[in-house]
Amino acid sequence: MAQLGYKVIQRQQMYELNPGDVDGLTPEQIQAKFPQEYAKADTDPYGFRYPRAESYHDLSVRYVSISRFRSSSACSRD
Secondary structure, eight states, X not given: OGGGTBOOOOOGGGSOXXXXXXXXXXXXXXXXXXXXXXXXXXXXTTXXXXXXXXXXXXXXXXXXXXXXXXXXXXXXXX
């Protein structure tokens, strides 16, 4: 977008979901290492957090805050 003349702002809120302790693990490894958490994640995938991670709900809250930021400051070219 910068090449097109738009002002580019990097925001921490746009970072990807923090997977916490399951980062880099396959589903099979997660199930073996965290069986109770794996079962809970299966019943509540939106609200559940693995250890030291964030949930999809947490991620959506971050995205809502960035959408409000964008709404208050219209996209403009430099």
